[in-house]
Every structure is written in C-alpha cells, then in structure tokens.
Amino acid sequence: MTTLLTVLPDLAVPALDNPKADFSDTPWWLSLIKAVLIFVYLLISTLLVIWFERRVIGRMQQRPGPNRTGPFGLLQTLADGMKSMLKEDVTPAAADRLIFTLAPLIAATMAFVSFAIIPLGDRASMFGHLTPLQLADFPVAVLLVLAVASVGVYGIILAGWSSGSTYPLLGGLRSTAQVISYEIAMGLALVAVFIYSGSMSTSQIVAGQASLWYIAPGLFSFAVYVVTMVGETNRLPFDLAEGEGELTGGFHTEYGSMRFAMFFLAEYINMFTVSALATTMFLGGWQAPPLVSLINDNMFSGGWWGVLWFTAKMWAFMFVFVWLRGSLPRTRYDQFMRFGWKFLIPVTLLWVVLVAFIRGAQNGWFGDSIVTIAGRNFPVPILVAIAVIAILALGGSWLYDTRRADKEETEAATGPPNVVDPFAGGYPVPPLPGQTLKEPERRPVAVGARTGGTSGADPHTEEEPRG
Structure with missing residues (x-):
C-alpha cells in the first residue's frame, strides 16, 4: 500500500x-x-x-x-x-x-x-x-x-x-x-x-x-x-x-x-x-x-x-x-456467466472504491487524518476502505463456504435416486454413476396402425414402450 x-x-x-x-x-x-x-x-x-x-x-x-x-x-x-x-x-x-x-x-x-x-x-x-x-x-x-x-x-x-x-x-x-x-x-x-x-x-x-x-x-x-x-x-x-x-x-x-x-x-x-x-x-x-x-x-x-x-x-x-x-x-456457459456476475462485477466494484479512496486521500478530499503504524504514516480513509473491503471479502467467502457445505451435506444425506426416469424433465437425460434407468411404461398398440396395414389381427396383442 x-x-x-x-x-x-x-x-x-x-x-x-x-x-x-x-x-x-x-x-x-x-x-x-x-x-x-x-x-x-x-x-x-x-x-x-x-x-x-x-x-x-x-x-x-x-x-x-x-x-x-x-x-x-x-x-x-x-x-x-x-x-x-x-x-x-x-x-x-x-x-x-x-x-x-x-x-x-x-x-x-x-x-x-x-x-x-x-x-x-x-x-x-x-x-x-x-x-x-x-x-x-x-x-x-x-x-x-x-x-x-x-x-x-x-x-x-x-x-x-x-x-x-x-x-x-x-x-x-x-x-x-x-x-x-x-x-x-x-x-x-x-x-x-x-x-x-x-x-x-x-x-x-x-x-x-x-x-x-x-x-x-x-x-x-x-x-x-x-x-x-x-x-x-x-x-x-x-x-x-x-x-x-x-x-x-x-x-x-x-x-x-x-x-x-x-x-x-x-x-x-x-x-x-x-x-x-x-x-x-x-x-x-x-x-x-x-x-x-x-x-x-x-x-x-x-x-x-x-x-x-x-x-x-x-x-x-x-x-x-x-x-x-x-x-x-x-x-461451460453457466459457469462463465456465474463467474461474470458473482465474481468479476462485485470484485471490480470493490477495486474501484479502493482506488477512489486512494485518489481522494492524495488530493486532500478527506483532510489530513493520518495514522502511524510501525513507523509509517497511512491516511485514515485508506485504512477504512481496506477494512471495509476486507470485511466484505471475508463475509462473502464465509457465506459461499457455508452454502457449499450445506449443499454437500444435503446431497450426502439424500443421495441420488437409484432409479431415475430419463424423460422426467421432458427430454432424455443420461443417468449418473450408480443410477439405473426406470423401465418405460408400455401402452397397447394396434399392429395394423404401426405397420400401415389393416390386418384383422387383434389390435391389443402387442405393446411398445412409451417415449
């Protein structure tokens, strides 16, 4: 500094x-x-x-x-x-x-x-x-x-x-x-x-x-x-x-x-x-x-x-x-957007505040308030800005670690389901390690409708998986 x-x-x-x-x-x-x-x-x-x-x-x-x-x-x-x-x-x-x-x-x-x-x-x-x-x-x-x-x-x-x-x-x-x-x-x-x-x-x-x-x-x-x-x-x-x-x-x-x-x-x-x-x-x-x-x-x-x-x-x-x-x-798109909104913008804002305090102290906008630490003189606004930024950074880090620990604890307690439906969200999703796919529901299908013909066979004799 x-x-x-x-x-x-x-x-x-x-x-x-x-x-x-x-x-x-x-x-x-x-x-x-x-x-x-x-x-x-x-x-x-x-x-x-x-x-x-x-x-x-x-x-x-x-x-x-x-x-x-x-x-x-x-x-x-x-x-x-x-x-x-x-x-x-x-x-x-x-x-x-x-x-x-x-x-x-x-x-x-x-x-x-x-x-x-x-x-x-x-x-x-x-x-x-x-x-x-x-x-x-x-x-x-x-x-x-x-x-x-x-x-x-x-x-x-x-x-x-x-x-x-x-x-x-x-x-x-x-x-x-x-x-x-x-x-x-x-x-x-x-x-x-x-x-x-x-x-x-x-x-x-x-x-x-x-x-x-x-x-x-x-x-x-x-x-x-x-x-x-x-x-x-x-x-x-x-x-x-x-x-x-x-x-x-x-x-x-x-x-x-x-x-x-x-x-x-x-x-x-x-x-x-x-x-x-x-x-x-x-x-x-x-x-x-x-x-x-x-x-x-x-x-x-x-x-x-x-x-x-x-x-x-x-x-x-x-x-x-x-x-x-x-x-x-x-x-990955979501990681890049999260990096921009949740890291770059807040940290750059704090940096701009620090630079503004430094320039203001040099131009005498805050008076001549000086604190001597270890034989060196520091303007009071600079120390205040550093303290505020440090508190915000530590608070944000603690909040992030807390939310991450809670999420990991919740995932560890519940665990992923053993059987998943690949079409639950509307589009096919591959299973995670340790998961198995749910058997698709079957519905009756007329043989003639599927083959394009009009056979006289019973239309309920065969089934096809749904989805």
Whole structure:
C-alpha cells in the first residue's frame, strides 16, 4: 500500500490547455482522408490476422497452415473473401428478409465506428497540415466504445430472431446475454483508469501515461479487462454462442455468402477495437516503450513513429487471442456467466472504491487524518476502505463456504435416486454413476396402425414402450 501511495501521485493529470486533441488545423477533407485510411488499415489488418491465426495455430498443432495461395499463403484470406462473394446468397423462407439483411450491416458498421476515437499516434504532418493521428476526440470519448458495443448487440439478436429458426434464436439470446454481462465488468475496469487520469478523453489518457503506464497501478483492472474483452468478442474459450456441438453455429447459422462474411469481419474488427482500447488505456497508447523513449531525446516517440508502437502493442493482444484459441477448451456457459456476475462485477466494484479512496486521500478530499503504524504514516480513509473491503471479502467467502457445505451435506444425506426416469424433465437425460434407468411404461398398440396395414389381427396383442 505504501508503494502504491508513492506511485500514484506521479499520475496527476497533465496541465494541458485543451480537454481533448487539437483539431484546429484539420480541414473536413483531411478528416475524410483519415477515415478512409483507418478503414483501409482495419481491412488490411483483418486480412493479415486471419492468415496469422491460421499459421500460428497450425504451428501449435504441428502442421503448416495455409501455404499455397500466394507467398507463404498470404493471399489465402483474400481467396476466401472472393469465394464468399461468389457463393449463392440464400435467404430462409421463414426469415424476415429486411431484418435478416440489416443485422449483418449493423454488426459490421458498429465495429468500424468504435475505432474513430482511438489515437494511433501523436500530431503529424499530413498534406501540409499538423493534425493528430486520430479521427475524433471529445471529453467522454471512451464511453463511445461502450455505447457502440451496446448498439452492436442489436445485430446479434436481430440476426438470431429474423432467421426464423430455433437454433439461431437460442444462439442470439446466449450471445446477447454474454456480451451485455461482460460489458458491465469491462466498464468498471475502465473506471479505475478514469480516476487515475482524471479524464475520459483518449488523447488525455495517453498523455497522462508519459511517465508511467496505467498497467502498473491498475494491474487488477487490466486483468479484468483482458478477461472481459475475450468474452465480449465471443472468442475461445468463451465462444459459447457458437458452440458447434450444441448450437450448430449460433446466431448466424442460416447466413451464407457475404452476409456471413460481414459477421466474420465484425468479429475480427471488434478484436482490434478492444485490443486498441487496452493499448490506449493501459499500455501508453502510441508512446514508445520506456527503454526506447530514452534514446536520443524521444527521437522514436513522436509523429508517425507512434503508429508503429501502437500497432506492435495491439498485435501483441491479437497474439493472446490466437494463443488462447489454440490452447484452451470451451468453458461451460453457466459457469462463465456465474463467474461474470458473482465474481468479476462485485470484485471490480470493490477495486474501484479502493482506488477512489486512494485518489481522494492524495488530493486532500478527506483532510489530513493520518495514522502511524510501525513507523509509517497511512491516511485514515485508506485504512477504512481496506477494512471495509476486507470485511466484505471475508463475509462473502464465509457465506459461499457455508452454502457449499450445506449443499454437500444435503446431497450426502439424500443421495441420488437409484432409479431415475430419463424423460422426467421432458427430454432424455443420461443417468449418473450408480443410477439405473426406470423401465418405460408400455401402452397397447394396434399392429395394423404401426405397420400401415389393416390386418384383422387383434389390435391389443402387442405393446411398445412409451417415449
């Protein structure tokens, strides 16, 4: 705690005149050019990351991966895109045609919009104008990412509903519940960064990390964000909405051709968006790594160099996505949702309260109340916050252990039934170890009705099991 208190005063908000990036020398046509460049940047990155993912997972599984189309297989993704464009685009007969077409457009469009507030670099010269390497910025820019992610959920749920099929509807509901649940924990993880920087402007947050990246004091927030960004993008081990063994592909089961490719594109653009936001919030954004920034008076930090450092940090997160997919199995849906609602959200709330107390004590919001313990001075609000969090954590742990012990005691006393009905719940359930199946009830069946004939035999001479 003493180390944290000595580090955090260095995280004061920089004394800048503007609450956001300076776009005074940026005409409208230059903003349009930057928007096109960002669009091309994301498309090229998507083409490369799909090839990168196939190659890395291939090496992890001791196979070559794509290596036929183009040098080193680099054109394989482009060939797959062309194949999607040439495939027949089929719309199910029971689908709502308008919504069925609108859903992938919403998902793909929202994926691109989120990248507008990400600073790719410092101010640089473009066509004779000194402009930030960023499309837009405003005092609450980070909230745009969360808002756009919420709108993107409509693309998922509308795709599942408009397909007119059961499995896409189930996949859409599961994916929507998962994304909404982990958006809460993601937002709480970012609150600590807002408290450290004193701003929600992305350019101000990057400027506040000139001396120390926020991953150091906000390591817990960073860990929570990494978990939530994997769950937010429906990637393994959390691609529960696309469990092929149970949902046959999830909300986009009925999609094909370019409409399916747009969902595929939105998934990878969202991966880049959450990775870019993590780079901006925790890893100093476009700023050079600490050792590089000391070389030749920040020679490799400003201007277009920032794009290089930003891209390198973002691709490090993309490698983590690929690494997780090639290493971990899919989790169980109920366990993942329980982890988000009953662990991540409460613990992140407690962490935000602790950070708020620390920052408040440093800024003198609670006066100069000091307690000396073992020769060290501690602000009273900090001790109160630690005590409250410790009591809540211990109380929650005790309650969890008590309920678990009661459940185990009840199960041990009653034990599983020896004979179970596999159709008691309406659908067949296999027996647990030590259980036997109940004999199915038998009902009389007419022989002629079962064989399709009209024999004169007695219709009650044979029986068939029910179910």
